[in-house]
Amino acid sequence: MNAIEPLIAAGAIEQALARIREVVGEAGWLDAAQDIEPYLIESRGLYRGDTRLVVRPASTEEVAQVVSICADAGIKVIPQGGNTGLCGAGVPPEATPNIVLSMGRMKRVRNIDPDNFTLTVDAGCVLADIQEIAERHDRLFPLSLGAQGSCQIGGNLSTNAGGVQVLRYGNARELTLGVEVVLSDGRVLDSLRLLRKDNTGYDLKHLFIGAEGTLGIITAATLKLYPKPVGHSTAIFALPTLDAVIDLLSRARTMTADLLTAFEFMPRFGVEIAARHVEGVRDPLASPSPWYVLLEMSTSAHGTGLDSVMEALFSAAMEAGSVSDGVIATTEQQRQAFWKIREGVVEAQKGEGASLKYDVSVPVTSIPLFVTAAIDACRRISPEVRPLAFGHVGDGNVHFNLTAPVGDDGAFAATAATFDEIVFDLVAGMKGSISAEHGIGRTKKQALARYKSAVELDVMRRIKAALDPHMLFNPDKVLMPPGQASV
Template sequence: MPAAPEADAIRRALDAIKSVVGPTGWLDAPDDVAPYLQEQRGLYRGETCLVVRPASTDEVSRVVAICADSGLAVTPQGGNTGLCGAGVPSESQPNIVLSLARMRSVRAVDAPNFTITMDAGCVLADIQQAAADADRLFPLSLGAEGSCQIGGNLSTNAGGIQVLRYGNMRELTLGLEVVLPDGSVLDSLRALRKDNTGYDLKQLFIGAEGTLGIITAATLRLFPRPVQTATAYAALSRIEDVIALLTMSRRLTADQLTAFEFVPRFAVDIATRHIANTRDPLPGTAPWYVLMEVSSSAGEADMHGLLENVLTQAMDAGLVTDAVMATSDAQRLGMWKVREALVEAQRFEGASIKFDVSVPVTSIPDFVHTATAACLTREPTLRVLAFGHCGDGNVHFNLAAPPGDDGSFIERSDEFATLVFDIVRSLRGSISAEHGIGRTKREAMGIYKSATELALMHRLKAAIDPLAIMNPGKVLPQAESAAGTHERKQR
């Protein structure tokens, strides 16, 4: 790690930064700075010399150049809604928090080209609305869409509920504008579907969590706005039947599935028990449920009939035991509320250890059965909550503390992480599907990524950020510890 800058150098750098962004572009009063130092779950808290809120790419560039000259670290921060601590500054290294919150302009909507270009500080919900105003769809949809910023979505390669149909942020991105660690600007805001001129540099920064540069703007793909939507909620006896239903649904709908979410009975129970106005869409109890949706931009399309045919054939095949289709917007929203209430409902059940993993879709049943058995063997009274985006293989595998937990369950996170991640690796899956690495999974990266992959990542980091000032302590484990961990794991 490079030597920390001297106090005089830090003071001069901060004065220069304040001059660049002006009096409304920085914060240093403790009460004003506090919200930028801690992530929403309170797992991490850092320190910073200054919160900087530039208003343009030029200001970001000049601020980063000052930091590069002085050795001051930079922690980029969007809406600070992440779940792995990537936006929390270091506690031990002099740094600034660079917030993109003032950079919120939609620069252009090109409806005939189905593209939108905006500043990285734009809130996701505002981008969705700008697209809708142009009779287009921007499909990324997340629980935090009212506060998360598109720069953060890009930096974590966000997914959400519609990846099955539209892809995650990598698939949705055509071009980026990025301020590099020396302050120079990479301008690749091209609205092109085809550009076969060498390396696709934008992909380096998507999912890099601010460790290689600061995304300041993006050009993203839009789609025809759906005008016909049909939603159904189905009960199933086995998780294997969930996968069979997905396969059947994709074929019978000509791949017009927009969403395909699976939830266990335990999830429905806690959602309806703890979250007001949440109701079970179906009578009786089944081990598994699927919330599925199809959509079309064609006004004459019969989405209701299409989905009804899927359910009829699925019931005839013995895959679905019961089902209901939404006949109104209110009923549709009620079905979705069961799914969306899960995150909040878990809090009322006590502490939980949460995993965001992905495996091949066909391996989801194997993963859920094996991981559940392994965790219950270690702690028979814990409660397993496995749910997620079945269509793209993303399983949120959460462990609710045993009833009456005295607070010690959460201290076993590493123990259960080893169990779960080892199973994920055996299925050639990923230990992070859509939440990123940040601090939370940084050391696990040293175990579950190959030595070759880690070495190449470190070489990229050293080449692009030789001073190691960009979001230090995130994503990549220390090169020495990663090599040692790999050696130990292989013995």
């Protein structure tokens, strides 16, 4: 390269950025340091990147034009929704010339058909707003997450988000009928279907759902709606063992005619720290127990007597020895208080110091073995470590977290690699997943390279090469570069 070539390249990039500004207009871009800072940092502060421009398009047409310009100029495109992800997928790289493509201005409701139980929205719509729109039409959109007040549906689909109602309704993939996607050459793939049956070849939407913005940019989606529940029954049960948790789940699914919406397990340590650090959280029962389950049934039919079903379940589980105590919510306030405990387990960890967080899944019946083995193995490395295993046991998703020993001086975080290997090896041995609902992003791409088979990685790379041959979209996420297939 001669001395003038870098200047030519820099000039081409500046020209491209100027063209992008023209496409999106004055309201569609940010470049002042104080304005772009929130777009550079991962939600937990683990990563900080840099960008030449934050671009905020208002339509699919603008996205397509911006992508075309970036493709011609060799500028990488980092799609970003609400930036609430937990694996760094929406954070730009530190040095590579890039733009952050923020979808927050794309909030249009394109179509709602209550009788067809469908809703079509732009990718920038906030999840809580989608829930509210569905409710106004006497319908339910069941995807429910802690970050639902700020996360966007495009990001939810890009990470195939899960949440607390997967047991009943499935994750984001199961809730999507079609997507609109801008491809790496600027073309728009329109598969916004209102159909539940369409057997015309490959179902292309599944390539982009869960791809974390590495294959295309989701600009809109058609979502499934459900009848709005009119009745709930919510309870917290105390259990003596983890094996009892699995027995209760099996019994609950059988006795409740699959009206079970959520089934969340928590250890005593989780309830204790929630009560200690989260205002309004109280111990739910008079006597402590090693394990707790928060379970909820719901129905859209009137007069079904869900509480009587819950009472029958409670009685049968007590008789079988699976449950030692419990309480069924009698008011909406009490129901919300139960859920505050579960949500408080997550929030309270900050007050306990540093922690390592593993979002994994194993077959449901393997959960007791996994949790017990993982706790034992981690305590052999650090006897004072404080394990915190909780989560959506109904779908096999365990949030296996490790809280630093009391009095940690900062050394605990440096041991992450050792614990990663322990936890992920156990998960792999049980044919589980190292990422149940948070994705891969930057955080787990080395682990993915280690635990995915060579054939799976090869197929993934071939798909990436076919849809994004110039590595335009999120180039430093999910897949390790060729030749770096393992850690």
